[in-house]
Amino acid sequence: MLWLAISLLTINTALATENQKLENTAKILELLNDFRGNVASLRNDLKTVKNKLEHLSKQHATDTYTRWGRSSCPPGATTVYDGFTAGSHYTHSGAAANHMCLSKKPKYHSHYKKPKWTTLIYGAEYQTHGSIWDKLSRHEIPCAVCHVPRTSIIMIPGSDDCPDNFKIEYRGYLMAGYHTHKGGTEYICFDGNPTAAEYSSPLNNSGALFYFVEAVCGSLKCRPYESGKQITCAVCSYSP
Structure with missing residues (x-):
């Protein structure tokens, strides 16, 4: 037990x-x-x-950019102001290289007095005779400053597509001054569907002149680039 x-x-x-x-x-x-x-x-x-x-x-997160060749901004952007594309005369060796979108509504101060020395700014014209923009040749160029609820605006020269996580603002063609002219210029991305400025007429007043850009083979490799073709561009904003 x-x-x-x-x-x-x-x-x-x-x-x-x-x-x-x-x-x-x-x-x-x-x-x-x-x-x-x-x-x-x-x-x-x-x-x-x-x-x-x-x-x-x-x-x-906001930013602004200039839309060259149009007087209004694309859908999704607010037009801050529209104006006239302007810059230095194409023959002036002391020219400023950058171009401006001048307001259509200039304002002068009442105490103005002409200084002894000044620099000059001129309106800009398309120099696109015989091209896809033949009808715009010698017309003055409009522009618009655009505000978007996005940031990190970049211009892509050589392609009219935007990288991943970037939104297309507008696409078009790269333009600048003629390579033998004295006036300094910059490469600008023009809208691919441009218009003439308000009250513009093809009178060939000269001033700041814009031409399409093409590649020169050599140190710039062909391919991928090709001589004789107009180089494209795109203006893009960061939008993940």
């Missing part, structure tokens, strides 16, 4: 141990479930914060 009592005691002890293990396991599982719930809640909170930050970022 003694051995039976000892066996029962051993079995009861083992059962108690197993029950304790089961209780401990249940507590661990409960803690794990609580932990998973906390992690899920934190993920939701982080997602909410991220969405709010992205919303605020989009609200405050």
